[in-house]
Amino acid sequence: MEEVELSPPHPHEIRIKVFSSSLCRSDISAWESQASSAIFPRIFGHEASGIVESIGEGVTEFREGDHVLTVFTGECRTCRQCTSGKSNVCQVLGLERRGVMHSDQKTRFSIKGKPVFHYCAVSSFSEYTVVHSGCAVKVSPNAPLEKICLLSCGVAAGLGAAWNVAAVSEGSTVVIFGLGTVGLSVAQGARLKGASRIIGVDTNPDKCEKASDNNLCVPVFDVILLNFLSQVIKRITDGGADYSFECIGDTGMITTALQSCCDGWGLTVTLGVPKVKPEMSAHYGLLLTGRTLKGTIFGGWKPKSDLPSLVDMYMNKEIEVDKFITHDLPFEDINTAFSLMREGKCLRCVIHM
Ligand code: CXF
Ligand code: ZN
Numbered sequence: 618m619e620e621v622e623l624s625p626p627h628p629h630e631i632r633i634k635v636f637s638s639s640l641c642r643s644d645i646s647a648w649e650s651q652a653s654s655a656i657f658p659r660i661f662g663h664e665a666s667g668i669v670e671s672i673g674e675g676v677t678e679f680r681e682g683d684h685v686l687t688v689f690t691g692e693c694r695t696c697r698q699c700t701s702g703k704s705n706v707c708q709v710l711g712l713e714r715r716g717v718m719h720s721d722q723k724t725r726f727s728i729k730g731k732p733v734f735h736y737c738a739v740s741s742f743s744e745y746t747v748v749h750s751g752c753a754v755k756v757s758p759n760a761p762l763e764k765i766c767l768l769s770c771g772v773a774a775g776l777g778a779a780w781n782v783a784a785v786s787e788g789s790t791v792v793i794f795g796l797g798t799v800g801l802s803v804a805q806g807a808r809l810k811g812a813s814r815i816i817g818v819d820t821n822p823d824k825c826e827k828a829s830d831n832n833l834c835v836p837v838f839d840v841i842l843l844n845f846l847s848q849v850i851k852r853i854t855d856g857g858a859d860y861s862f863e864c865i866g867d868t869g870m871i872t873t874a875l876q877s878c879c880d881g882w883g884l885t886v887t888l889g890v891p892k893v894k895p896e897m898s899a900h901y902g903l904l905l906t907g908r909t910l911k912g913t914i915f916g917g918w919k920p921k922s923d924l925p926s927l928v929d930m931y932m933n934k935e936i937e938v939d940k941f942i943t944h945d946l947p948f949e950d951i952n953t954a955f956s957l958m959r960e961g962k963c964l965r966c967v968i969h970m
Contacts, residue, residue, distance in 0.1 A: 618949065621660070621733055624725045626673035626747050630718070633685060633748060636762040638665035638741035639942070639965045640954045641770050642797065642866065643890045647736060648955075656716040659734040660726060662968075663689040664770035665741030666762035669753075676750045684758045686769045686928070688920040689737035691719070691752040705919045710751040712914065713738035719749050742951060744970050754921045756928045763945070767798065767938050767965055768927050770915070775802020775864070776927070776936065777916015778888050779810065783860045787811035790854045792877050793834060795864035795889060796824040798941045798964045803862045803888075804833040805937060816850065816858070818843070821961045831940050847876035856880065863887040868897035871910070875899055881907040888913050941965045 626632045644661040669683040679685070691710025698704040698711075710719050716734030717723055725747040726733035726740065740746050756765065767773075775798070779785045791807045793800045796819040804815050817834035819825050820843065825836035842849050851857050857879030863870050866889030874885045885908065904910070918924065930936045944966040946954055954966035 619728060621743065622727045623743070623745050623747060624727075626671060626676075627718070627720060627725075628674040629676060629720065629750050630673040630725075630747050631669050631676060631679050631685075631750050631753060632671045633667040633687070633746050633753065634670045635662075635665055635667040635741050635744060635746055635970045637766045637967050637969050638662045639766050639771070639967045640664070640951075640958055642958060644736070644742075645955060645958055646866065646890055646892045649892075656734045658728075659716055659736055660740035660743050660746075661736045662742035663687065663737040663739040664766055665739065666756075666766040666769065667741070667746075668762075670745060673750075679750060679753070679755060683755050684760070684762060685753040686756055686765065686924055687739045687741055687746075687748060688752045688754055688924070689739050689770060690915050690920065691738070691749060692919050692921040693751050694921070699919070705915060705917055707751075710738075710749055718747075719752075742968070744948075751921065754924045756925055757932065760928050760932055763967055763969060764938050764942065765928055765931060766967060767941055768924060768931065771798040771965065772802045772936075772938055772941060773918055773924065773927055774888060774916040775799045775804075776806040777918045778862060778886050778913055779803045779806025781917035782886050782911055782913045783862070783884055785810040785812050785860055788813045789859040790814045790816075792816045792818065792850055792854075792858040792861045792874075793864060794818045794862065794870050794874055795866070796821075796828045796834070796836065797864065799888060800862065800864035801828060801831065801833050801941065801964070803864060804828070807860070808833065809936070814854070816853075818846065823961065827943075827964065847873050850877040854879070857883050859883065861885045864889050866890045866892050868894050871897045872899045872903070875903040875908055875910060878908060883908040885910045886913060887911070888916070942967050945969060
């Protein structure tokens, strides 16, 4: 824990008093990254809710006191991608990887005049943060900020992968690799679309137990089975599932995910963020026989356009969020959240500022 200075919001930015921020696996992956491009010192956190504290020049859509969710991949609403009707990958405010603000490539945080870098242009593991106004979205003031922060990344990403990217159909068969919050949210999305069979795979028996307690999928974790995973899945699904989802962030699983879905129309969606090896390979024959491999960020949701309605769905009890929160922790115990996540002992830890 350190005291940092945070500048007032620049034009088109807002300063947010962070209310809650849940820990996502990608915060840890970036923190542990050995890549030469890794940036430090840096404030992580990107799955957050808060209240607007002040607004910069030219900001018209927010006012002090508005309740917001942060958005790790922004939406400018004017670029080619935003106006295409086909994409959520904004060309202007998309995923920021250099640890600086989109507008001037500088940081708003500092310690004794030295820059402290941002993460995904959000940096919510801080009492206050500054984000571009295109990287936050106003939500209903009636929604509980300490719960809906999960919609800022994990839960929305999983639901969107099932609904927007795969468009899971009624009666279909689905297999999900990785039963963390993202994988279980895919399962929730598939169930709500009427999938008849949802098989979940994870090597962590605790995660499998949580999945079956929540009645979200039929888990497979038998270690012997895991060695013959795609054969087993093919056998029990009469030739392969209609859809498979890679939610682990293990590029080595792409082949298994492709092999686990069927010839002809099998669709594999990859949404895990690789922890170590970003390159992937698969036998071309898997595609030649009619499979499709699709990638997605944030489940295809256009964050500013689509998140408010997801919050409303939660308020109307049409989607579940609370069941993914296994721990609530005060900010000073944030390291406990990191340990729990690294040891695979939690789904989401919500950190309260
Ligand atoms: C991730 C998406 C891929 C790059 C790092 C951030 N977002 C959410 O977990
Ligand atoms: Zn995330």
